[in-house]
Amino acid sequence: MLKKIIFFNLLFSTFITQISKSAESGGMPQLNPEFWISQIFWLIISFGVLFIVLSKFILPKIRDNIELRKSEILDNIETAEKQKTEAENTLKNYDELIRKSKNEAKNYFNDARKKIIEDIEKKKQTLDKEINIEISKAEAEVAELVKKAPEKIQKIAIETSSDLIRQLIGEEVNNSSISAIVDDLYKKNKGRYYGN
């Protein structure tokens, strides 16, 4: 340190004497003690006022500001994190809800399908039954008709034959003899007309 001071002194003394050769006063105005007291006095006043006002009024405000900001930022981060977890929970719930409703919809669909299939089956069965009944009724009718047909045919044949004979020979013929003939013919040709 002392070395430094000596160095500076040497440096400046040579520097200054070289520069201020032509100056009237010469030397450094800093070393003129005329205004030393005045400088110290005004330094105390200005620095004192500066120090007091800064430390009493201004610096606490800046400190408060910085701390307020810090705490506010921390608070904001906290609430943001809280809201994030809340949002995540809501999303989870939402997903669960969607999954559940999807399953439910599937169940509904399956149930409806089953019901419809059952319904169709039942209706088909009843329809089948009805159709069968109708068919059997119709069959019975047909069978009766088949049974009755020869008799009618015989009767028609007898009547037609007697009419024909009467027209041809103009004479009444005994019905019984015609029926005998028709019967005989019918018995002969039975297999030809109603063969099963």
Next chain:
Amino acid sequence: MAANPMTQFEVYRIGPEIKINQIDISFTNASLFMIISALSILLIFNLGSSKKNIIPTKIQLLAELSYSFISKMISDTAGNKGKPYFNLIFSLFMFVLFCNMFGMLPYSFTVTSHIIVTFFLAALIFIGVTVIGFIKHGFGYLKLFVPSGVPLVLLPLIVVIEIISYLSRPISLSVRLFANMMAGHTMMKVFGSFVISLGIVGGWLPLSFSVALTGLEILVAFLQAYVFAILTCIYLNDALNLHH
């Protein structure tokens, strides 16, 4: 030859002569710039602290960045124990910085280029630190002059050196600031006068030097304020945490 480069450091009376008991405390150009510096600091930091925005305005940002800059400097050098002295170190740094910076304006006066001002500040710090040291550690503070792990033979010599280095602290602190300011401003003045004397033909070289020096001097103005503040912190650290 151009004007004497030392005339810029002359102190002259502004207004009437004020005397209290034969002591001259007249208002001078030095006083004027001290008060201008102090008031500008107060104005800027008052503007910077009056609004409480979460997103700071530019001037608020300036105030808060300065605050955290000094705060970090203190906690880095003196630790948590240095916190009560924050206000003083902040004021010191800002005062020295603004005085240095106002000195950069043409036709202004550099308060810190006067040894009496810097020495008074340094003496204030020295006395304050010594008092704090004795309050915190009592006579144990004298252990500062006895480093541990020194051979017994060398001890008297070391103690003498330590005492001298301790006592020279205010001198080194004040001379560093004063000499830097004075040298820089003298150099600028000298180069400025070279510009005038060499005229339009040869004046460009010293002019470019002068421009470069202006940048350098602004850097030095900041750096010296920083050095002044950080050395205060280091001295304070010695007083608060006795390491030897």
